[in-house]
Amino acid sequence: MNEVRRHGPIARFFLWLWDAMNFTRRLVFNLVFFGLLLIVLTMMFGGGGLRPLSDRTTLVVAPEGRLVEQFSSDTASRALARVLGDQRGEEVQLRDLLRALDAASKDKRIERVFLRFDRLEPTGYASLRELAAAIARVRASGKQVVSFGESYMQEQYLLAAQANEVYLDPMGGLVLEGLDRYRLYYRQGLQDKLGVDVHLFKVGEYKSAAEPYVLDAASPQAKEADLFWMNDVWQRYLGDVAKARDLSADKLAAGIDTMPEGIAAAGGDLARYALQQKLVDGLKTEEQVDDLLIDRGVADADAPGGFRQVSYDTYLRHVDDGIPSADPRPQVAVVVAEGEISGGEQPPGRIGGESTAALLREARDDDNVKALVLRVDSPGGEVFASEQIRREVVALKAAGKPVVVSMGDLAASGGYWISMDADRIYADPSTITGSIGIFGVIPTFPRALEKIGVHADGVGTTRFAGAFDVTRPLDPAVGDVVQSVIEKGYRDFTHGVAQARKRSVEQIDGIARGRVWTGAQARERGLVDDFGGLQNAVDDAAKRAKLGKPDTWRVRYIEREATPFERLFAGFVQSRAGAAWLHDSSFAQGMARAVVARSVPQMSADLQFLDAAMQRTPGAPVKALAYCFCEL
Structure with a gap:
C-alpha cells in the first residue's frame, strides 16, 4: 500500500512561497497585458485626432x-453614460x-x-x-x-x-x-401624526429655512420677503x-x-x-x-x-486643441464652490470645509497663481465649514493675492459667509443672495417612541448629562443654551459682514435678519459691489494683480483632475469602436445605471436635511447652520 508523501515544514514554506510568487507573476502580467490592450485599442479606434473644421x-x-458650474461625476462615468444614452443625472x-x-x-x-x-x-x-x-x-x-x-x-x-x-x-x-415658490410643510405630520417634536432656534424674523418643520404654512414674513425678491427677478x-x-x-x-x-x-x-x-x-x-x-x-x-x-x-x-499643455504665463485661478456647505472632504458638486479650503490653499501655495476668483453657487450650510473656507480667502489676501467673488445663481447664507471677505463681489442682478442669519434645529422623539410602547429612562451625573439625547424631552434650560449659541453665531456673522463691507453692525443688522435679496437689491444695500459674470470677475482679479493685457496671463481652474485611467477610458468609450461595443454591452449598461446619479424628491431632500442637522458637532450643543431654502 502506497503512502502519501508528506513534506516537512521547511519544504512546505518554500512551496507556499513559490505558489505565491507564481500567482503574483500571473496577476501582474495580466494587469499589464490588459492595460496595454486598452491603450492599443484607444490608439487604434480613438479617431486619430479631430477632423479639420471646414468653412461655413x-x-x-x-x-x-442640468446646467451646473462643475461636474459632480468623473470623466469616465460621464463618457460611459453619454455613449449608452443614459441621460439621468446628465450635466452641462x-x-x-x-x-x-x-x-x-x-x-x-x-x-x-x-x-x-x-x-x-x-x-x-x-x-x-x-x-x-x-x-x-x-x-x-x-x-x-x-x-x-x-x-x-x-x-x-x-x-x-x-x-x-x-x-x-x-x-x-x-x-x-x-x-412661484411653494414648499411642503411637515409640522402636522411630524408632531401630530408621528410625535416628533422639532425645536427651532434662530435669529431673524426672515430666516425661514426651517419653518417647514415647525409650521403648517409659510409665515407672513417669509411670504413678504420671497415676493419682494421674486418680483424683482420676474420683472x-x-x-x-x-x-x-x-x-x-x-x-x-x-x-x-x-x-x-x-x-x-x-x-x-x-x-x-x-x-x-x-x-x-x-x-x-x-x-x-x-x-x-x-x-x-x-x-x-x-x-x-x-x-x-x-x-x-x-x-x-x-x-x-491649439492651447499648449504647458503654459508658463501667470495665472488667475478659479475655484468653484457649488452646492451645500458641509464639513470635511466633499466630492465635486458639494462644498467641503476641508476640501474646498484645500483648493484655496493650493492656489495660495502656487507661485504661478497671482490672483483668484471664487465662483459661488451655494445655499449655504454648516457655519464652521463656511468659516474654514472664509479663513482661506483671508489667507490668500494676506499672501498678496487678490480674491474676487463671482456669484452664480445663488450665494446665500453660508454662501455669502464665504464671499464676504473678497476684495470685490460680482453678481448678476438676478442672483439670489443675502439671507444673513443663523439657525439650529433639534428634533426629539419621546412622544414618537411612546406611540409604539418604547420609553427612555436612566441616570446622569449632572443636570445636563444626556440633555441632548433625542429620545428625551428637551429641557427649557437646554433650549436657552442653544439659543445663546445661535445668537453668538449671528453676532459673528453680522460683525464679519460689517468688517468686510466697512459698514456698522447696526447697518448690517438692518439688512440681515435672514432676509433674502436679489443681486440688484443687494447692490443697493452694499452687500454686492458690481454687476457682472465670471469673465468680469476674472478680468478684475487680473487687473488687481497687475497682470497686464489678457494675452499675458491665463485662467486655470483648480479642481480635482481626471486620473490617467479616467482620461484613457473616456477616450476609448468616445471612439467609434468603443461606443459600438459599449452600446451593445449589457454589462456596461448596468454599470452606467450604477454610476449615474438619480434625482431626489423634495420631501426626501428636506428630511435628509433634518437628519443631517441632528448630527452633533463635538463640543457643541447644536450644529449652527447658515442655510437658505431660496432656490426657485
Whole structure:
C-alpha cells in the first residue's frame, strides 16, 4: 500500500512561497497585458485626432441635462453614460457653453449657430442671463443665430429668445406663467401624526429655512420677503425677453393675465398662441428647420440633419486643441464652490470645509497663481465649514493675492459667509443672495417612541448629562443654551459682514435678519459691489494683480483632475469602436445605471436635511447652520 508523501515544514514554506510568487507573476502580467490592450485599442479606434473644421460650418448647441458650474461625476462615468444614452443625472457645465459661444463669435469658420435648449435643465436665472448674454454677443458679431424647440419652459425660452429667428414645433407649447415658490410643510405630520417634536432656534424674523418643520404654512414674513425678491427677478425676465424680441414688457405681462382667453381664441393651440403673442417667428417641424439650414448653409448627407455642422462639445475640442499643455504665463485661478456647505472632504458638486479650503490653499501655495476668483453657487450650510473656507480667502489676501467673488445663481447664507471677505463681489442682478442669519434645529422623539410602547429612562451625573439625547424631552434650560449659541453665531456673522463691507453692525443688522435679496437689491444695500459674470470677475482679479493685457496671463481652474485611467477610458468609450461595443454591452449598461446619479424628491431632500442637522458637532450643543431654502 502506497503512502502519501508528506513534506516537512521547511519544504512546505518554500512551496507556499513559490505558489505565491507564481500567482503574483500571473496577476501582474495580466494587469499589464490588459492595460496595454486598452491603450492599443484607444490608439487604434480613438479617431486619430479631430477632423479639420471646414468653412461655413454651423455650430449646433444642443445641451442635454442640468446646467451646473462643475461636474459632480468623473470623466469616465460621464463618457460611459453619454455613449449608452443614459441621460439621468446628465450635466452641462456653464463655462463650456460660454467658451464655445464666445469662440464661435470670433471664428470665421463658423457661419451660424443653431440652438436647441429644450432639453437643458436650468438651475437659476443668473446663469441663464450669463448664457443669454453670450448668445447675444454671437448675434452682435454678425453671425446668424437660429433657435428651435419642440416645447419650451419659460427658463429655456429666455435663451431661445436671443436668436435672430425662433421656431417652435406646430405640436409644441410655450407658456409664460411667472415665478412661484411653494414648499411642503411637515409640522402636522411630524408632531401630530408621528410625535416628533422639532425645536427651532434662530435669529431673524426672515430666516425661514426651517419653518417647514415647525409650521403648517409659510409665515407672513417669509411670504413678504420671497415676493419682494421674486418680483424683482420676474420683472427683469420680462424686460430681457421684451428686449430680445423687440416687444413691450407690459404687453408680455398683459398676455399672461389674459392667457385663458388668448389660448381659447387660438383653439387651445399653444404653439399658435405663442406665434400670435410674437414669442416665436414661425411654426416648423425639426425636418423643416433642417431644410432651412441646408438651404442657408452647406449640404452634408453624412451629417445629422443633412447640413455641415459641429456639436458644441466637439467644437470645444477644436478650441482647446491649439492651447499648449504647458503654459508658463501667470495665472488667475478659479475655484468653484457649488452646492451645500458641509464639513470635511466633499466630492465635486458639494462644498467641503476641508476640501474646498484645500483648493484655496493650493492656489495660495502656487507661485504661478497671482490672483483668484471664487465662483459661488451655494445655499449655504454648516457655519464652521463656511468659516474654514472664509479663513482661506483671508489667507490668500494676506499672501498678496487678490480674491474676487463671482456669484452664480445663488450665494446665500453660508454662501455669502464665504464671499464676504473678497476684495470685490460680482453678481448678476438676478442672483439670489443675502439671507444673513443663523439657525439650529433639534428634533426629539419621546412622544414618537411612546406611540409604539418604547420609553427612555436612566441616570446622569449632572443636570445636563444626556440633555441632548433625542429620545428625551428637551429641557427649557437646554433650549436657552442653544439659543445663546445661535445668537453668538449671528453676532459673528453680522460683525464679519460689517468688517468686510466697512459698514456698522447696526447697518448690517438692518439688512440681515435672514432676509433674502436679489443681486440688484443687494447692490443697493452694499452687500454686492458690481454687476457682472465670471469673465468680469476674472478680468478684475487680473487687473488687481497687475497682470497686464489678457494675452499675458491665463485662467486655470483648480479642481480635482481626471486620473490617467479616467482620461484613457473616456477616450476609448468616445471612439467609434468603443461606443459600438459599449452600446451593445449589457454589462456596461448596468454599470452606467450604477454610476449615474438619480434625482431626489423634495420631501426626501428636506428630511435628509433634518437628519443631517441632528448630527452633533463635538463640543457643541447644536450644529449652527447658515442655510437658505431660496432656490426657485
